[in-house]
Amino acid sequence: MSNAILSDAVRLEKRLNVLAYVVSAAVLFLVVLMRRVKLDLGADFSFLPPFHASLNALTAVILLMALWFIKRKNVQAHRRAIYVAMMTSALFLLSYVLYHFTTPETRYGGEGLLRYIYFFLLITHVVLAAAVLPFILLTFNRAYTGQFERHKKMARWVFPLWLYVAITGPICYLLLRPYYG
Secondary structure, three states: OOHHHHHHHHHHHHHHHHHHHHHHHHHHHHHHHHOOOOOOOOOOOOHHHHHHHHHHHHHHHHHHHHHHHHOOOOOHHHHHHHHHHHHHHHHHHHHHHHHHHHHOOOOOOOOOHHHHHHHHHHHHHHHHHHHHHHHHHHHHHHHOOHHHHHHHHHHHHHHHHHHHHHHHHHHHHHHHHHOOO
């Protein structure tokens, strides 16, 4: 990549990174707000938790496919898989926020070891989901702007965190499922 093209790519990445930080802050704000504010939209969204779990599980499968593609140097298929994973994650996030703004929180009622497992998975899932979002976007921005070495360095640690979040979401849902109304 020539210096002029690299310079343009870095400038574009910086603008996209600002957008990534704004989106991440807005999502974090909404997630905090949805725990305190409930809206009555006149509709029942109680059907959404299994949809959320399905989207997360699908995202995990797509992420594994993206890894498989890039390991085989199929960059085009990898790129398409990542775009789909980002879309399923965005759809999950929109649906999740809608659900939590409109539906009372479901509390876990299990006891014993399973309770500790559930809360460990839930806490790590929530903390990592919040923490990894801006890094997913920053990693994407590096690839989008053609800075593949920088993308690869970041993706090596962002990918397993994103995958962990995508896998633990459905597990938390399955553990919580008996307590939904």
